[in-house]
Structure formats: structure tokens, C-alpha cells
Amino acid sequence: MKGKLLPFILTACIILADQGVKSVIVRRWPLEAPNGMVFITRVFDSDFLWIIHVRNKAIAFSIGSNLPDTVRPALFIVLPVIVLGFLLWYYARSKEFSGLQRWVVAGIIGGGAGNMIDRIFRPDGVVDFISVAFYGLFGLDRWPTFNIADASVVVCCILLLLSLILPPKPPPRRNA
Numbered sequence: 001m002k003g004k005l006l007p008f009i010l011t012a013c014i015i016l017a018d019q020g021v022k023s024v025i026v027r028r029w030p031l032e033a034p035n036g037m038v039f040i041t042r043v044f045d046s047d048f049l050w051i052i053h054v055r056n057k058a059i060a061f062s063i064g065s066n067l068p069d070t071v072r073p074a075l076f077i078v079l080p081v082i083v084l085g086f087l088l089w090y091y092a093r094s095k096e097f098s099g100l101q102r103w104v105v106a107g108i109i110g111g112g113a114g115n116m117i118d119r120i121f122r123p124d125g126v127v128d129f130i131s132v133a134f135y136g137l138f139g140l141d142r143w144p145t146f147n148i149a150d151a152s153v154v155v156c157c158i159l160l161l162l163s164l165i166l167p168p169k170p171p172p173r174r175n176a
Helices: 008-028 072-093 099-121 148-165
Strands: 040-042 049-056 126-132
Touching: 008 049, 008 099, 008 126, 008 148, 072 099, 099 126, 099 148, 126 148
Parallel strands: none
Antiparallel strands: 040 049, 049 126
8 A cells, every 4th residue: 555655745746846836937927028028037048948937728738728718627627637536546446557657647647736726726827837949840949838747747658658668677587
């Protein structure tokens, strides 16, 4: 049981870090300047990484931003709550997860919960603030702005996928 509960330390850390940094962003970085320009802080005086305050009322990459306001809560709050609930239920019941998989599932739950808190308690939308240069890859000058919760979900989903695709190493053989 302890092995199943320990990864939720990561869940809590992701939620706390995500919400803590978002709180600082909301207090210190205005959404836009009086002249309509966006405030950008270049990290290390570089164009690669910016801290910028934007809001996203949709999901990843602003998918669904054109949906009516009456539809968005069902798709962006109710459906993710059901998915997170199912993931928690499956996590608790399954004996199939490896130790790594338990940690990455806990990271996915933490990231999902971090953004769900914004969708429920921030009427202006999810706070996004990390902007990185993408140098024209896939036709993008900059990657869509994201936050800690988004990064946690993406990184942990990639790790989970890799752990499912790549076979585990067999234990080392002992010489008799």
C-alpha cells in the first residue's frame, strides 16, 4: 500500500508548485500593458525563454477556444474530472503498474489537477506563462505558451508511453 501512496507526494508537489507560480504570475505580470502590448520578461536576456502572462479558456494549444461558453464547462471541466477519477480508480485497483509507471501516473494526475483548479476557480482561464522559441519547427516561431501542470502532463505521458513500449531490463543474473 505504501508503494501506491508514496508517488502522490509528486502529485502534491506538482499542484503546489503549479499553483504557487501561477499565483506569482497573476500578481506580478499584468495580462497586458495599457497600450495593448503584452509584458514579456526575457529570461537570461535571451529570446529562447520568456515569462509571459496569458490565459487559456480552452485546452492544450487552445483547442476548443471557439466553442460556445455553454459547452466549454462540460468538455473542459466535467470530462477531465471523469478522466482523472477513472485514472485514480485504475491506479488504486491495478497491480500492473511498475514503480516508474506509478510515479508518472501521479505526475499526470498532479498536472491535470493543477489545470483543473484553474478551470474551476479562475474565470479568465488557465494561467499560462512559459514561452519558448521553437525556431520554425512545425511552422512555429514559438511553442504555445504553457505552465508547470502542462509540462508535467506532457513529460509524464511521454515517460509512461516509453515505459509501455520499451521492455524492462531483465534482472542481472547471479553466478552460482
